[in-house]
Amino acid sequence: MMETESLAKEKLLLEGLNCPSCASKIEAKVGELPEVEESKMNFMMKTLEVKMRIDQDEVIEKIAKIADDIEPGVEVKRTKQRAVKQNKKLTLEGLDCANCAQKIENRVNELEEVAKADLNFTLQELSIEVNDAKVLAEVVTTVREIVHDLEPDVIVKEDNESCCGHDHEHGHSDSQSHSDSDSQADNNELKSEGIRIGIGVVFFAAALLLKLSFVGELALYGVAYLIIGGKVLSKSARNISKGQIFDENFLMSIATIGAFAIQEFPEGVAVMLFYEVGELFQDLAVNRSRRSIKSLLDIRPDYANLKDGDEVKEVDPNQVQIGDLIVVKPGEKVPLDGEVVEGESMVDTAALTGESVPRKVKPGEEILSGMINQDGLLTVKVNKEFGESTVNKILELVQNAASEKAPTEKFITKFARYYTPGVVFGALALAIIPPLVIPGAAFSDWIYRALVFLVVSCPCALVVSIPLGFFGGIGSASKQGVLIKGGNYLEALNKVKTVVMDKTGTLTEGVFDVAEIVPEGDWSKEDLLELAADYIDFHKLSFGTSALYQPEILQKKIELVTSYGIDIYPGGTYLEIAVTQGKLEQYLTRAKELGFTAVEVSDGTIELTSNLRSAIIRQAAEYDFKVLSEVGKKDKNKKFRLSKIVKKLKQDIDDGAYKVIIEARESGKGISIYDEEGDIDEFKMEQLLLGAYDQGDIIWEAPLKKQQVMFINTLGPNVNLGNISPDEILALESLRVGVRGDTFKTALLQEDKRIGVESK
Numbered sequence: 001m002m003e004t005e006s007l008a009k010e011k012l013l014l015e016g017l018n019c020p021s022c023a024s025k026i027e028a029k030v031g032e033l034p035e036v037e038e039s040k041m042n043f044m045m046k047t048l049e050v051k052m053r054i055d056q057d058e059v060i061e062k063i064a065k066i067a068d069d070i071e072p073g074v075e076v077k078r079t080k081q082r083a084v085k086q087n088k089k090l091t092l093e094g095l096d097c098a099n100c101a102q103k104i105e106n107r108v109n110e111l112e113e114v115a116k117a118d119l120n121f122t123l124q125e126l127s128i129e130v131n132d133a134k135v136l137a138e139v140v141t142t143v144r145e146i147v148h149d150l151e152p153d154v155i156v157k158e159d160n161e162s163c164c165g166h167d168h169e170h171g172h173s174d175s176q177s178h179s180d181s182d183s184q185a186d187n188n189e190l191k192s193e194g195i196r197i198g199i200g201v202v203f204f205a206a207a208l209l210l211k212l213s214f215v216g217e218l219a220l221y222g223v224a225y226l227i228i229g230g231k232v233l234s235k236s237a238r239n240i241s242k243g244q245i246f247d248e249n250f251l252m253s254i255a256t257i258g259a260f261a262i263q264e265f266p267e268g269v270a271v272m273l274f275y276e277v278g279e280l281f282q283d284l285a286v287n288r289s290r291r292s293i294k295s296l297l298d299i300r301p302d303y304a305n306l307k308d309g310d311e312v313k314e315v316d317p318n319q320v321q322i323g324d325l326i327v328v329k330p331g332e333k334v335p336l337d338g339e340v341v342e343g344e345s346m347v348d349t350a351a352l353t354g355e356s357v358p359r360k361v362k363p364g365e366e367i368l369s370g371m372i373n374q375d376g377l378l379t380v381k382v383n384k385e386f387g388e389s390t391v392n393k394i395l396e397l398v399q400n401a402a403s404e405k406a407p408t409e410k411f412i413t414k415f416a417r418y419y420t421p422g423v424v425f426g427a428l429a430l431a432i433i434p435p436l437v438i439p440g441a442a443f444s445d446w447i448y449r450a451l452v453f454l455v456v457s458c459p460c461a462l463v464v465s466i467p468l469g470f471f472g473g474i475g476s477a478s479k480q481g482v483l484i485k486g487g488n489y490l491e492a493l494n495k496v497k498t499v500v501m502d503k504t505g506t507l508t509e510g511v512f513d514v515a516e517i518v519p520e521g522d523w524s525k526e527d528l529l530e531l532a533a534d535y536i537d538f539h540k541l542s543f544g545t546s547a548l549y550q551p552e553i554l555q556k557k558i559e560l561v562t563s564y565g566i567d568i569y570p571g572g573t574y575l576e577i578a579v580t581q582g583k584l585e586q587y588l589t590r591a592k593e594l595g596f597t598a599v600e601v602s603d604g605t606i607e608l609t610s611n612l613r614s615a616i617i618r619q620a621a622e623y624d625f626k627v628l629s630e631v632g633k634k635d636k637n638k639k640f641r642l643s644k645i646v647k648k649l650k651q652d653i654d655d656g657a658y659k660v661i662i663e664a665r666e667s668g669k670g671i672s673i674y675d676e677e678g679d680i681d682e683f684k685m686e687q688l689l690l691g692a693y694d695q696g697d698i699i700w701e702a703p704l705k706k707q708q709v710m711f712i713n714t715l716g717p718n719v720n721l722g723n724i725s726p727d728e729i730l731a732l733e734s735l736r737v738g739v740r741g742d743t744f745k746t747a748l749l750q751e752d753k754r755i756g757v758e759s760k
Helices: 020-031 056-070 098-109 133-150 171-209 214-241 248-261 265-299 390-403 407-437 443-456 460-479 487-495 525-535 551-562 572-581 584-594 610-622 642-655 682-691 705-715 726-737 744-749
Strands: 008-015 036-042 047-052 075-078 086-093 114-120 125-130 155-158 304-308 311-315 325-328 338-342 345-348 359-361 378-382 538-541 567-570 598-601 626-631 659-662 698-701 721-724 757-759
Touching: 008 056, 020 036, 020 047, 020 056, 047 056, 056 075, 086 133, 098 114, 098 125, 098 133, 125 133, 133 155, 171 214, 171 265, 214 248, 214 265, 248 265, 248 407, 248 443, 407 443, 525 726, 538 551, 551 567, 551 584, 567 598, 567 626, 572 584, 572 598, 572 610, 584 610, 598 610, 610 626, 610 642, 626 642, 642 659, 642 682, 705 721, 705 726, 721 726
Parallel strands: 538 567, 538 757, 598 626, 626 659, 659 698, 698 721, 721 757
Antiparallel strands: 008 047, 008 075, 036 047, 086 125, 086 155, 114 125, 304 311, 304 325, 325 378, 338 378, 345 359
16 A cells, blocks of 8 residues: 655745746756655746655755756745735726726736735725735735736825825815815716717718718728727737737727728727727716715714813824723714713714614713714713724725625626637637638628627627626615625525515605604693693694594694694695695685694695695685795705795795795705705805795794704794704703803893794
């Protein structure tokens, strides 16, 4: 029985090796040693991988002597014992070709020292894991050469080469401006591509329309062809010179040059035109998906307010240690996970959970990075470093989403290696074989058919569209705020039969109306009204569960509210339904029978002409209702046209509206006069005031405390405010009379006279 000899694998570093020929000789000589089973040289990495039998030290000494004899000065070192894996992330600026990105990833993965390489085409990031940290610099150099070979215009940058280093004074603005400049650069490049193709189209059209001699046609078609297809031709020539023959550029070049060779000039230009237009649309789709995915990265905190004794200073979140105290001010993102040790506040968790309703946090409760502090000052004790924080985990998911390839993508990547050569040889066979075996067949006809076959079989649609489809899908989902962890998960969704959702805001708009007041503990509704009635002028029964009340219950609610001298009215959506159904009179009659004392006229979800709106207001006033009209759309995606709103406000007052409500919904953000953060656009507010006869004609919906404070400090304590939650009525009244620090100075300067407050 034969005993199997054990083999040891050793990787040696040959420092000072600079001669390719010498490297080959060393590899051959080492391979001839009787103790060596296999010898493999990597000249780029200056490493020699050897499979040897026993007595490794003795064999390495022999290898060192061989290397020194062939190239004096080369020093052989063992690397195996000191090999430590290390990761590196590179940014590939200007990488816009999905097919080229795949080639780069494949080439980098073929490097011996690379354990794994993933190219995130969407974010233009190449993540590399090397087996030995000592050769990382050489690997990066090799990667630069690979990228330059495949895409000469792409710039490779390491993390420390970024132009936007973290500067705590202006890190956010720099980051934002860098993102904007990248986006602008992409747009400019796409515009220049469009202009180039457009110029080519002009020459192409001229050649088609003008009656010219053969030479004239050839000249015009030739100019159009070179303008439109010059990039493809140059790429094809460059790739051929590097031994990379079979790709889509080669196919397009052969097919279109062949068309010119058989004097089918229009077909040659048209094929190249369609291809380049397709590439342009592909670039547009990629950029759109890239922007959508990158928009999710906006949750990254730019700084943390580190508390050091009595001082608070802005630092990089990476510098904060576990146990440190950080301060989170109103409106700031929470930079790290931790526990609240001081202060109370409402926090927006939508970026993490999708939950539309803010959550209250207080001392002893956990707070996560990525949340947005809304109104209070918080002191947080950090319990996780930034690398392990919730927001960083989310960012990693976003950045690695495109790296998780679906089975279809993996198959297409392998298939593409054999598909293109197959198409080329198939076309060659189609051009040569039929004329030789079919009687009467002409070479010109079959060459033409072969060229058609080349164009039709171009791998772009198949090879590029598959990964591009996944990029587009992930990007489109990102635009809607949905994070899909990778192409494999996106493909798995194809098999999903049932989806279970939770969280308001996932399937709904995430806004709420108060359908019913539920007092806490032993308090009754009568007690609550007894306490707060003096501060309420209007109460609205919103479009919600109130629509399902039995008439007797609804009448009792109305009687209870009106018994305290409060006007009550149904939400404007009821009136909009009545108008849509042509039952306005029945609606007003029924509202009067139920005991409503006011009605709301709005067109938040439907369109009302100016004349119809005026007629409705006048008709409602004839029924002796206090008419509250509302201006502005409920859909925040619809543009707030200021001039139109001002005109509508003035017209409503002229038509008899008691008050005009400025729509803001329950969120108070990104709608009407409010920006996405809920701050008031003072110019819009001033224009609306100018459109009214008196400040008291307007009720400003102001669901957020900072909006209420702004209105009171700007327009006085008697300003009409609406969309106030019942449990916030007394808090608002304390703001009006100045017993809160936010409005204390205003109260000292203003006469304590209240006009009113509208409650939902």
